[in-house]
Structures are given as structure tokens and as C-alpha cells.
Amino acid sequence: xxxxxxxxxxxxxxxxxxxxxGGKEKDKYHKACGIxxxxxxxxxxxxxxxxxxxxxxxxxxxxxxKAIETTQGPHPGVAFIPMGPWANSVVSDETYxxxxxxxxxxxxxxxxxxxxRVLKMIELMRYNCWGEKQ
Amino acid sequence: xxxTITDVVCPFCGTLCDDLIVTVSEDGKKLLDVENACAIGAExxxxxxxxxRVTRPRKIQEDGSSVEVSYDEAIEYTAQLLVNAKKPxxxxxxxxxxxxxxxxxxxAEQVGAIIDNTAAVCHGTTLxxxxxxxxxxxxxxxxKNRADRIIxxxxxxxxxxPRHMSRYSIFPRGYFTGKGHKNRKLIVVDPRTTDTSSLADxxxxxxxxxxxxxxxxxxxxxxxxxxxxxxxxxxxxxxxYEAADLLKSGRFGVIFFGMGVTQSLGKDxxxxxxxxxTKDLNEYTKxxxxxxxxxxxxxxxGQVLGWQFGFPYSVDLSRGFARYNPGETGSxxxxxxxxxxxxxxxxxxxxxxxxxxxxxxxxxxxSVCIDPHITPTSEICKLHVPVAFVGxxxxxxxxxxDNVPIDSRKVIEPPEGMMTDEEFLRAVNTxxxxxxxx
Numbered sequence: 001x002x003x004x005x006x007x008x009x010x011x012x013x014x015x016x017x018x019x020x021x022g023g024k025e026k027d028k029y030h031k032a033c034g035i036x037x038x039x040x041x042x043x044x045x046x047x048x049x050x051x052x053x054x055x056x057x058x059x060x061x062x063x064x065x066k067a068i069e070t071t072q073g074p075h076p077g078v079a080f081i082p083m084g085p086w087a088n089s090v091v092s093d094e095t096y097x098x099x100x101x102x103x104x105x106x107x108x109x110x111x112x113x114x115x116x117r118v119l120k121m122i123e124l125m126r127y128n129c130w131g132e133k134q
Numbered sequence: 135x136x137x138t139i140t141d142v143v144c145p146f147c148g149t150l151c152d153d154l155i156v157t158v159s160e161d162g163k164k165l166l167d168v169e170n171a172c173a174i175g176a177e178x179x180x181x182x183x184x185x186x187r188v189t190r191p192r193k194i195q196e197d198g199s200s201v202e203v204s205y206d207e208a209i210e211y212t213a214q215l216l217v218n219a220k221k222p223x224x225x226x227x228x229x230x231x232x233x234x235x236x237x238x239x240x241x242a243e244q245v246g247a248i249i250d251n252t253a254a255v256c257h258g259t260t261l262x263x264x265x266x267x268x269x270x271x272x273x274x275x276x277x278k279n280r281a282d283r284i285i286x287x288x289x290x291x292x293x294x295x296p297r298h299m300s301r302y303s304i305f306p307r308g309y310f311t312g313k314g315h316k317n318r319k320l321i322v323v324d325p326r327t328t329d330t331s332s333l334a335d336x337x338x339x340x341x342x343x344x345x346x347x348x349x350x351x352x353x354x355x356x357x358x359x360x361x362x363x364x365x366x367x368x369x370x371x372x373x374x375y376e377a378a379d380l381l382k383s384g385r386f387g388v389i390f391f392g393m394g395v396t397q398s399l400g401k402d403x404x405x406x407x408x409x410x411x412t413k414d415l416n417e418y419t420k421x422x423x424x425x426x427x428x429x430x431x432x433x434x435x436g437q438v439l440g441w442q443f444g445f446p447y448s449v450d451l452s453r454g455f456a457r458y459n460p461g462e463t464g465s466x467x468x469x470x471x472x473x474x475x476x477x478x479x480x481x482x483x484x485x486x487x488x489x490x491x492x493x494x495x496x497x498x499x500x501s502v503c504i505d506p507h508i509t510p511t512s513e514i515c516k517l518h519v520p521v522a523f524v525g526x527x528x529x530x531x532x533x534x535x536d537n538v539p540i541d542s543r544k545v546i547e548p549p550e551g552m553m554t555d556e557e558f559l560r561a562v563n564t565x566x567x568x569x570x571x572x
Contacts, residue, residue: 007342009325011294011393012428013293014172014173017174017177017294021146021178022177023181023507024483024507024510060490072290072328077342078342083486083487085493088486090490095461096399096401098259099466100254100259100396100464101255101466104343104394104397105343105398128490
């Protein structure tokens, strides 16, 4: 992996679960899922400021999320986006003939994107599917 | 005046807690309070009362706005879509009852669909591994009453199954486990330090994606073989020996495993190794293994498809008989190959939980989303059909993660005029029969 790349995994958080059941169209959902969690060391290595928006890019897509210090860590060299449309904009869809995408273990590049905003769920879906940005 | 209903089943995760207490208004139309549920379960019950809930089917327009249609129109649209498609995909089924799943299977057979459940992106590789090597398993009741060694491998129940540890695996005092958590030893295997691993006696912080290597090392250590190298899959060799000794010294142990093993590289081979580790440990003590199933009735969907067609997920009925080959007939590969020409989603949200390439494909297909919530899927489908919440507004049979069937209960009335998913599917099935006969 190159200097600004990191290994991405996704998964459940209780905040994501509560927000999901409370309505995925609500602000709570994009605040719970439109984030990327990283260790302090990785923030330094990637030259990214905490609590700023970043662009996460893989071979499978790109998404803007807010970078925050990990809530469950440390996990050096691993970044975490809670499961949801933001994580799935960049995870590997490769199944290696098993039918199961590789939701955990996608190399991603991260760069600061302070001028971009994190899209809300409906905006993100429309942008990802039809390229419409509001 | 209010009424209190006890022993209510929670329709959120595969733990299927059955000790909730729900307070409803005297007329049974309003849900006022939920006790004993975790934060996620409580939110699900309370969300039924949302003032902005969608109560009638709606067609989504190209500009994102929606137009309300009647249930009759929605039934006709869904039946026509299925009958006119050559290879429709009927996906989801994990957040509904076995009764609705049975009707769905009947429709799929009539129209020659591919019928798949959320195991496709969850524990599908587990099901493949079980077919490869079998599974020595037990119920959660046995875990509560007997288990003194617990492994959580690639799962984080503190967040994903919040009451699992307090009801079954770590804290409860059972028949042979009278001292509760004091008698239980916990090993957590996770590349992250998590809220679950903070409770562990041993945390093996495995290198992400190297679970297979660690599982095989643990098997060797259990058998007393020498391990080469100081660090194995990111874990110091001594810790692997320590974990092996801890496991062998117990009277009854259980491995719970989750997405960390099923979705990482190695996939079904990881589970093969985990099951073989369970088999090996039975040479020394008693051991079982249980998959941490996510949706409250994904296990039931596997059961229904199993008894209808002989396969637990990714069943292709397009040739008039059941075929199963997840790497080919699974939803992900099907959508990637652009092979499905219509999609019906029920009780799941692939819009949120499929990789973006597959989501894009769904957005371009004739599509119906049957779901009580507004979801990423409902926003990219052509028709959204809201239905009553199973387990809250209508009862139905569900299977817990350990394959124990539990009847969920109705506690309140759905909004007036709203159909249940079983009623909607039955109406679609009848209409499909008529169209096929014509």
C-alpha cells in the first residue's frame, strides 16, 4: 500500500443500528454512518486533521465522509466506516466466486476534502445511481 | 388507561429476545413504552409511532418526488413486473415472518425467479462451509446453562447483538454456571479493540484478513504441535498457546462468529477452519459453534427455502427446477453480470448494504421495495409498498440464530388500511396465477 492508503473495513455500530431503525432518511443516520474512524497514528501518517471531511477512494468508487478519531480502538493501519451506503460506495464488490463481497479489507486512499460536504442518504443514493448532485 | 403486554419478542436481531414488556394504549392503537429492549430494539418499536410514517404505496418519480397509489395498483404493478420478467430477482426475506417467506417462495416458483435472502451479504459463506464440513452446534439455552468458555470471533455483540452477552453468553447465571461471568472465560478475536474485547480475558488482535492463518495455528496449538515464527497473523505465539490452553481447560465452550470471518478474504474457508477447530476441541472437552445471525429471521428464511427447495439461499428457479451455486446464482454476482431484468425486495435493504455497483444496477431495473421504512432501497426503486411491522403490528414465526423457532406477537394495530407483507404477497400470488393462466 502507498503512503496515503489504508485498509478499510465496515461493520455495525450501535449508533448505526439505532439511527437505521429511527429512519434512514433522517440526519441521525448520515451522522452515524457518514464517518470514517482512524487511529491517531494513522491521522498523522495520512496527514489528515481530525473532524474534517475527507474523500475516500478505492478501485470501486469514491465517497466524502467525516474523519473522526476511533471510538473503538486502537486498530493501527485499519480504518472503519459503519455499514451503510457511505461504506458501500467504496468497498470491494469482488466475491472470488463465493457470492460474498469483500466488505472487510479494501485498500482505500484518503485525502482531505474540507470544502466538500457529506451527502445525506437520499442525496447520496441519487448521486451514486444517477450522478445527480444537489 | 394503558395495557401492559409481557414476553414480547423483539424483531431486530438474531438474538430474538422474548422478554420485552410493551405498554400500549387501551384501544391497542398506540405504543407508549418498551422495557427490557436494547437501544436498537426500543427504537424499532418506537419508530412505528413516527408521525411521518409512509402508510400508502407510492411510485417514485424520476425527480425523486413520489405519487401515492392504491394497494390494488401496487399489487397489479408487482404481479405484472414479475410475470413479464424473464429472470426476476426476489431478494430480502430476513425481516419478515416464515409465513410471508412461504408465500414469497410460491410466487418465485410460479414466475421462475431467483430467490435470495440477506445471507448473500452476511452468513452465506457460513452456509457454504456447513455444507462442506457440517456443524456441531447447540441452542442458546445450553450456552446459558453450561458454557464456561466463549469465543467471539470477528463479531462485536456489544454493538450488533446488544443483549446477547447478558441473556446467554457471558453474564447470566445458569444451571451449571451459577457464578455467571465469574466462571466464564472470554476470548475475543478482532483486528480492532472493541467494546466486546474490553471484556475479554484474552484479546487476539488478529491482522485484518488473516483469520484463516490464526484459526489453523490455534488448531495446531490445541493439538500440542509446535508453532513456527514468533508472530502469527499479527498475534504473538505465546498468546495463541495461552488461548489454546484456556479453551481446552473448560467444561463446555462455544465459538460465536460474525462478519469478521464471513466477509474477509478466505470467506467460507475461514468458517471451514473455525468448524474444524470446534471438532478438534471436542477431543479434549465439549465444544459447539454458532453463527451470529443478523436479521431477526434470516435463519427462518434459510429454513423456509431449505424445506421448499433444498437450499438455504441464492436459489435459482428460472429453469423450472431449483439450482444453487452462490458464486453464480447469488444476488451480488447476478447484479454484477446484469442478468436480472426486474427486482422485488422485501424485508431487507440492499440499497444500503450492497456494494455500489450492484445498487446502481438495482436503480436501473423495474423494481418494487416492500418495507415499512423509507430506506435507500425504497428511494431507488420504482414502487415503494409500506407494510405493517412484523413482530409489532402483526405476528408470525421467526427462527433465532440457534435455529429455535419462536412465534413473534402482535402488540398494536397497524395504521388503518395498511396491509401486512403476507397479505400483500398473497394478493400478488393470486394475481400472478391469473396472469399466468390467461
